[in-house]
Amino acid sequence: MESLTVELGSRSYPILIGDGLIRDIGEHVAPLLKRPRTMIVTDTHVADHYLIPLGTALAMADISFSSFVLDPGESTKSWAGLARLTEWLIGEGVERGDHVIALGGGVIGDLVGFACSIVKRGCNFIQVPTTLLAQVDSSVGGKTAINVPAGKNLIGAFHQPALVVIDPTTLETLPRRELGAGYAEVVKYGLIDDATFFGWCEANGAALLAGDSEARHKAIAQGVAAKARIVAADERETQDIRALLNLGHSFGHALEAETGYSDRLLHGEAVAAGMVLAHQFSAAKGLCTPEDAVRVRDHLASVDLPHSLASAGVNTGGAELADHMAHDKKVRGGKLPLILTRGIGRSFVTDEYGLDAVAAFLDGQRAA
Ligand SMILES: NC(=O)c1ccc[n+]([C@@H]2O[C@H](COP(=O)([O-])OP(=O)(O)OC[C@H]3O[C@@H](n4cnc5c(N)ncnc54)[C@H](O)[C@@H]3O)[C@@H](O)[C@H]2O)c1
Numbered sequence: 011m012e013s014l015t016v017e018l019g020s021r022s023y024p025i026l027i028g029d030g031l032i033r034d035i036g037e038h039v040a041p042l043l044k045r046p047r048t049m050i051v052t053d054t055h056v057a058d059h060y061l062i063p064l065g066t067a068l069a070m071a072d073i074s075f076s077s078f079v080l081d082p083g084e085s086t087k088s089w090a091g092l093a094r095l096t097e098w099l100i101g102e103g104v105e106r107g108d109h110v111i112a113l114g115g116g117v118i119g120d121l122v123g124f125a126c127s128i129v130k131r132g133c134n135f136i137q138v139p140t141t142l143l144a145q146v147d148s149s150v151g152g153k154t155a156i157n158v159p160a161g162k163n164l165i166g167a168f169h170q171p172a173l174v175v176i177d178p179t180t181l182e183t184l185p186r187r188e189l190g191a192g193y194a195e196v197v198k199y200g201l202i203d204d205a206t207f208f209g210w211c212e213a214n215g216a217a218l219l220a221g222d223s224e225a226r227h228k229a230i231a232q233g234v235a236a237k238a239r240i241v242a243a244d245e246r247e248t249q250d251i252r253a254l255l256n257l258g259h260s261f262g263h264a265l266e267a268e269t270g271y272s273d274r275l276l277h278g279e280a281v282a283a284g285m286v287l288a289h290q291f292s293a294a295k296g297l298c299t300p301e302d303a304v305r306v307r308d309h310l311a312s313v314d315l316p317h318s319l320a321s322a323g324v325n326t327g328g329a330e331l332a333d334h335m336a337h338d339k340k341v342r343g344g345k346l347p348l349i350l351t352r353g354i355g356r357s358f359v360t361d362e363y364g365l366d367a368v369a370a371f372l373d374g375q376r377a378a
């Protein structure tokens with residue numbers, strides 16, 4: 011088992027990574043609990059595979075539990091999902107000192123984290139991520155949220171988990187399309203500030219997606235370490251450091267809004283197309299070379315991820331897409347900071363370009 015810490019002073023927490031860890035989770039959870047009781051929240055797909063193993067591991071550590079199983083998919087990350095979950099937690103008699111377990115992908119993690127930030131003005135939660143996306147990204151860092159019609163994650167809170175337990179073997183049951191969506195967030199770490207890791211992705215991405223456990227392990231360990239480092243440096247995204255984790259997201263969230271947060275375009279798929287657009291926009295402004303943008307597009311295309319407006323299934327005008335972007339949480343003084351790049355692994359934040367420029371660029375991409 012590997013262990014690293016998200017260094018946040020009194021709110022620091024460990025991330026444990028190990029094959030089969032879900033079956034030994036009791037020994038890691040028990041020391042945190044004020045009473046030998048917990049609540050597991052998951053979705054139907056994940057419950058089919060992992061609710062019994064997790065429950066058995068807790069029972070072996072003399073921890074009693076109840077469980078709540080939600081519908082899978084992005085629509086659960088909503089006011090309705092939040093209402094159902096918070097009412098269930100209160101009905102279960104959740105106490106502030108309790109630790110609720112979020113077992114699942116980013117949807118369950120974001121929803122449970124947000125519910126735990128507000129129920130009884132805050133209780134603890136533990137992330138047990140079961141998608142590649144959640145293992146390399148969403149389970150760490152404490153961004154919690156639901157979606158609303160105006161935009162992605164617009165209602166939420168920063169609320170850090172008390173523990174993250176990553177069992178990479180859970181990815182063996184994850185559908186290939188979901189694995190690909192998570193892979194986009196893996197590639198993101200290379201594009202932010204680690205050109206060597208992007209090169210590793212080009213060489214090893216296909217093997218990872220075909221089930222190579224060594225490649226999977228390297229990607230998770232590398233991704234989670236990068237995320238822990240960035241979150242520790244700028245927990246609340248106030249210093250243009252954590253904002254780098256939004257590479258591809260201003261464009262991507264607009265694509266998700268356009269496709270109705272539906273199965274038509276998964277979050278990671280939207281991020282893949284968004285990262286290509288961010289590189290193409292940077293190239294159009296002379297910030298990076300056209301070859302850099304081509305390299306990013308070609309790699310994402312080679313693993314069957316969306317890499318253009320057309321392959322993301324979006325044919326909307328630039329102005330409408332830019333309207334979605336105006337709701338971005340990073341907007342300050344009416345300006346949207348964009349994550350652009352000076353080359354592979356050289357991303358930076360700038361508010362030099364207005365939404366008009368973005369809209370005109372997107373119209374050009376639509377026609378391309
Ligand atoms: N908080 C953050 O920092 C952060 C970071 C990135 C993404 N996100 C959010 O995460 C969400 C996307 O998360 P996701 O990609 O994990 O999707 P998800 O949670 O919807 O899970 C994807 C699908 O896979 C199923 N599934 C999960 N684990 C499985 C397993 N091991 N075996 C079989 N099926 C399994 C789920 O039931 C679901 O149908 C988005 O809402 C996005 O905004 C948050």
Ligand SMILES: O=C(O)C(=O)C[C@@H](O)[C@H](O)[C@H](O)COP(=O)(O)O
Pocket residue numbers: 147151153155162163195252253255256259339
């Ligand atoms: O943890 C972060 O910070 C991220 O930006 C990670 C992103 O992958 C994630 O999708 C995040 O939810 C997007 O940021 P948001 O602030 O727009 O919700």
Ligand SMILES: [Zn+2]
Pocket residue numbers: 195259277281
């Ligand atoms: Zn994301």
